[in-house]
Amino acid sequence: MTEFLAALSEHAFLQRALAGGLLASIGCGVMGTYVVVQRISLLAGGIAHAVLGGMGVAYFFGHAPLNGALVAAVVAALIIGFVKLKLREREDTVIAAIWAVGMAVGIVFITKTPGYNADLMGYLFGNILMIGTRDLWLIAALDLAILLLVGLFYRQFLAVCFDAEFARVRGVRVDRYYLLLLVLVALTVVMLIQVVGLILVIALMTLPAAIASRFLSSLFAIMVAAVLLGGLFTTAGLALSYGPDLATGPVIILLAGSTYLLTAAVRGFGRQTGR
Template sequence: MTDFFTALIAHSFLQTALLAGLLASVGCGVIGTFVVVKRITFMAGGIAHAVLGGMGAALYYGIDPLLGALAAAILAALIIGTVRLKWQAQEDTLIGALWAVGMAIGILFIAKTPGYATDLMSFLFGNILLVPPRELWLMAGLDGILLLTVGAFYRQFLLVTFDEEFARLRGVPVTFFYLLLLCLVAITVVLLIQVVGLILVIALLTLPAAIAGHYVHSLAGMMGLATLLGGAFTTLGLGLSYAPDLPAGPTMILLAGGVYIASALLSHFITYRQARRQATL
């Protein structure tokens, strides 16, 4: 880690990578909490893998792949959300279909794009060290959209997340806010693809929030702790991967996964001890 911090001062690309990880941790903490509490991880996975089609098409037509990913993610979120609300019995089938079709479209566009798509491969497998400085502004803008939207409609999202029927009784337009929430998930997926790639994006989206849920039982508290954990995982993962020259994204996920397993065991042990104590009273 000492070598990493020394290199961090000297190399601007490491500073850019660190900022990208911290910016991604905001979406990871805020929206990841909704994903974990609402239990829509599979839906988020479908959205994430559908974006490959948008990235492939954007690269083929000479557009920034991140913009193609954003458009494809929001489209997939709206389709999945509408089917879930209208034809819930077909939800799993549609998510699987979008997952596969999106990736197939992306692969076809990659095959027809002249040359080797190095940028697209970094999106697929993740390479935080290759994030260009200009993308930091886009990531900051997406973070701003997430924070402003959640801050403006926090109460509505809270009701929709925990009890849709009660939200309807309170006059909340559930369909609108549910689809809006999925669009925010889509934006977060695009943020995290920059850091860990398409393959590992769901792990970074859910693990910090899941760990926070072991210790904090309010939605706002989970968001805050998950954001801090996301920042810690991206920073430590980047540092640990530097000296041995390991891929940063998988290192972050292994670190987050190890902490999650340890946290789950600790949480179970604490719950067990409390139950035993109450039983003896």
């Protein structure tokens, strides 16, 4: 740990990694809470994996993969949202299809791109140590957008998540807010890809909020706790992986996952002895 702290003061890339992890935790905790209480993890997973398609296409045409990811994430969110709202299609089938097709498109384009594709693993599993200053600005901008919109429409989002039918009777534009919520989830996915990669995104998005929701019973409180937990996991993951030179993203997820299991056990035990 002291080794990590010494290295942190010395290396700019570690400072950027730390800042990136902490910044990403903000949007992650807020949007992860919506994903958990609305039970749309599968949906968020579909968006996350479809993102590879956009990254691959952008990569092939020589653009920044992250820009492709942003476009693909928003498009996937809108398609999935539209299917869910308007078509009586089997939602899980559509999500699974978008999930796989997005990845297939991504792999096809990435493998067709000339040169050595060292970045592919980075997209899939993240490379927080490679976060650049430009990435930090992007994550900060996405945070700002998420906080602004959630702050502005907190009640509408709450009403839509809690009881969409009632919200509709009250004249709330349920479909519009639902799609906006999905787009914000998509933006969060993109910013977390830098940290843990698109395969691990869903765990980092949902586990902090899921842990918090075991102990707290207001949406806002869960959001705050999820942000703090996310920051804790990314920071601790960074510190623990640095010394033994482990892959940071997976270590972050293992920390979050084991904490989740631990709290599940504690709650289960507490419930049994409480009777």
